[in-house]
Amino acid sequence: MLTSATPSExxxxxxxxxxxxxxxSADEGSGTATTHVEDLLSRTGMPENQHIMGWGVGNPEPVKGRYDFKRMDRRIDFIRKSGGTPVVTLCCAPDWMxxxxxxxxxxxxxQSALETAPTPDHFKDFATLAATVAKRYPDVRHFVVWNEFKGFWNNSKAxxxxxxxxxxxNLVYKALKQVNPKIMVGGPYLVMDSVDPRRKQDASTTxxxxxxxxxQQAxxxxxxxxxxxxxxxxxVVDGPGYTKDDDLLPDEFAATDKFTAVGAWVRQQTHDLPLWWAEYYVEPADGNGDRKGWTEDHRVAVQATGMIAMVKGGASSGFYWNPEVEKGTDCPGCLWTPTDTAGGGKAxxxxxxxxxxxxxxPPGTGHRTVPVAxxxxxKVRVLATDKVVLVVNTLDRTISAQVDGKRVELKAYEVKWLQR
Known part of the structure; x- marks a missing residue:
């Protein structure tokens, strides 16, 4: 049963x-472990995003007009109990659509079926489903329309x-606003892919x-x-710092400068609408889709650098794609240990x-410039507010750096927070 929903104003x-x-995710597993995660999250109130079909939930409308939100209810219930701000991504679509x-x-x-878009004659049906979701979860005030243009490719025009x-x-936007004009709607959740700068075909010149x-097609x-x-x-946009050929140019840290450049371009096009990164990746995956090539210190350092780059590009929100596994102890890049046993769910x-x-x-904070020798x-990437400075060592060795007028000792790939 869902916990009570208190609509936000x-x-x-x-x-x-x-x-x-x-x-x-942590909505399933050992009760002790899931409680560990609930307790962790309740201290921060982080935004938590959930899709309406796939990624841990079932088919929301297996037959037209007949709904099944059991698994979606469980995820939304977990978000409520953990004190998170719920965000819903309206993807994907039931088979009959x-x-x-x-x-x-x-x-x-x-995967091929899940990533198929509704046919045009069912666009209105999908908008109706979106409105049904909004009515069922009245405390959800943030909706993202679709995911990465899945299924929206024009073969004849390439x-x-x-x-x-x-x-x-547009149909979904109107349907959601009819449910509640205070609902926040965003898109297009488009993959901002990049290519080798020497490439000419379909490469932006600007x-x-x-x-x-x-x-250029993006x-x-x-x-x-x-x-x-x-x-x-x-x-809303998403994408990796690396190119479509998995090249980190000129290296894994400098590749994150893409997030700054893309963010600035998007903000200019949209007259400074708030910018969200629905997904962001700094580490290419292997053939199985796994990211196991870096140590966790290395991974966290590049991730921190990417987040710094997004803020400098004007982003106010971003969602880490949590690569949680069902069981075990090894979980590279995960937010917490698997929750299959009572000892799981640790940060x-x-x-x-x-x-x-x-x-x-948080949104509206902005960032400040601080002097670096x-x-x-x-050697370092820096992001600051009036109160703190985030410093990242981009080298695989200990360094001493002068940041904000202070001498700072940093271990290899260390991420350090300094009070101002």
């Missing part, structure tokens, strides 16, 4: 830095079907840097949505980073 799209629940069969037993959970996505977006060149899709949307309370270094970052850099500038 929030009328601004303030959210902040949080995470996305994926296939496995995209040419498949109706019925829960007929749901095709293959480009994104931005017309189709924008039509769906949005580029040492990190690569933006794919910029075209974004521009069409931005021009033709009926409205938006915030704008990991990435949780410490994401939660502290969210506390120190000239010789130390290439």
């Amino acid at each position: 929030q009328t601004k799209p303030d959210v902040g830095w949080g995470f996305t629940h994926t296939q496995y 995209k040419g498949g069969q109706a019925g829960a037993d007929n749901t095709d959970w293959s 480009r994104w079907d931005y017309e189709g996505y924008t039509e769906l977006y 949005l580029r840097g040492t990190w690569g060149a933006m794919e 910029l075209d899709a974004f521009s069409y949505w931005n021009k033709n949307k009926v409205g938006a309370d915030f704008v 990991l270094p990435m949780y410490d980073l994401v939660s502290r970052f969210g506390k120190e850099f 000239k010789d130390d500038v290439p």
Whole structure:
């Protein structure tokens, strides 16, 4: 049974830095372990994002007009109990909306099926589903429309079907606003891919840097949505710092400069609408989709550098894609240990980073410039407020750096918070 929902009176799209629940999360497992995570999260009140189909929840409407929110209820209930700000991503779509069969037993959970968009004749049905979700969870005031343009590709023109996505977006936007005008809606959750800067085909001639060149088709899709949307309370993008060929240019830390450049471009196009990064990646995955090539200290340091870069690009919110596993003890990049046993649910270094970052850099905080010794500038990345300074050592060795007028000793890949 769902815990009671108390609708927020929030009328601004303030959210902040949080995470996305994926296939496995702390709503299942040992009661002791899940309570550990609830207690962790309740101390921070981080935003928590959940999709409506897939990524840990079931088919929300297996037959037209017949709903099944059991697993979605459980996730939303967990978010409420852990004190998080709930965010819902409206993806993906039931099979009958995209040419498949109706019925829960007929749901095709293959990746190709899940990433298929509704057919145009079912766009209104999807908007109706979105409105139903909003009515069921009245305390959810932040909705993201779809995920990464999944299924919206125009084969004949070899480009994104931005017309189709924008039509769906507009219908969903209107449907949600009819439920409650205070609901905050954002899109287009477009992948901002980049390529090697030497590449000519479909490479932007204007949005580029040492990190690569933006794919022009992504910029075209974004521009069409931005021009033709009926409205938006915030704008959403995602993407990696590395190129489509998994190149970290010129290195893993400098590659994060892409987040700053893309963010500044998006903010300019949207007249400074609040910018969210729905997903952001700094470490290429292996052939199995796993990220196990770096030590956790290295991983956290590059992640911190990426978050710094997003803030400098104008982002006010971002969601860490939590790669939680079902069981075991090894969980690279996870926020907490798996919750399958009573000893699970313990905070990991990435949780410490994401939660502290969210506390120190909430929406509206901005950032300050602090002096860094000239010789130390290439070694460290820095982000500051009036109260704290976040310093990241980008080298795999101990260094001594002068930051904000103070001498700071930093271990290899250390992430350190300094009081001002």
